[in-house]
Amino acid sequence: VGVALVLSLSRGAMVSFLAGVVCLAFLRRRRLGLAVLAVAILLVALLYPLFVEWRLALTYGTSSADAYLQLDISDQSRLNAMLAGLDLFGSSPVFGIGFGHYQFLSQTLVGGQYATFPHNWYMEVLAELGVAGAVLMAIAGSSLLLGLRRTGSGLRVVGLSVFFAYAAGSLFTEPMSSFQTSAFALVIVVSIIVARPPGLPTQEHPR
Secondary structure (H helix, E strand, O other), X not given: XXXXXXXXXXXXXXXXXHHHHHHHHHHHOHHHHHHHHHHHHHHHHHHHHHXXXXXXXXXXXXXXXXXXXXXXXXXXXXXXXXXXXHHHHHHOOOOOOOOOOHHHHHHHOOOOOOOOOOOXXXXXXXXXXXXXXXXXXXXXXXXXXXXXXXXXXXXXXXXXXXXXXXXXXXXXXXXXXXXXXXXXXXXXXXXXXXXOOOOOOOOOOOO
16 A cells, blocks of 8 residues: 555645544544654655655656646646636535536636646535535535444544545545545445444444
8 A cells, every 4th residue: 555655646645644644643642643743744844855856757757847847837727627616616506516517617717728627525516516515525524423433443543544534635636536536445434433342242233
């Protein structure tokens, strides 16, 4: 998993991983969480420039000024595509523009650039499903958090860490649109919620 994470060259994936690790540390002990958070910030500050240079060298064959310019253009186009969601939401705030329509309707707002996906699940839900969809998503997320909080499983902290890593990753992509992206995380979270608490007889099942 670690090798796949590095080879993905995805900044969002690495932020998601760090979010999960920091959450896990805080759930163990607050001091441990603060220490891990400090180390994570230090690593990002020291290694991010090297990571960007390595990524550019692999992607463009060089880490020249032109390669950095291409990265800036790509980041700006993704930002423009995400901000277009505000205009799309404004056009239909209650029920949204329709599921799966974002990438097509945003083209008229981003000036024909390549990136038309929001790369942000929250913005996609807000634009495509409106306030109604945002409320339903909040209810679903809150239900999972409540289920993790109430479970007697000793793996509760793992479930919460995976949940927050997934939530952080949703800031940089649209994971719910991809079974491959979502299935692993959701299976872990739900399995921990319904796990039989220690000491409970086998014939009994939690509500």
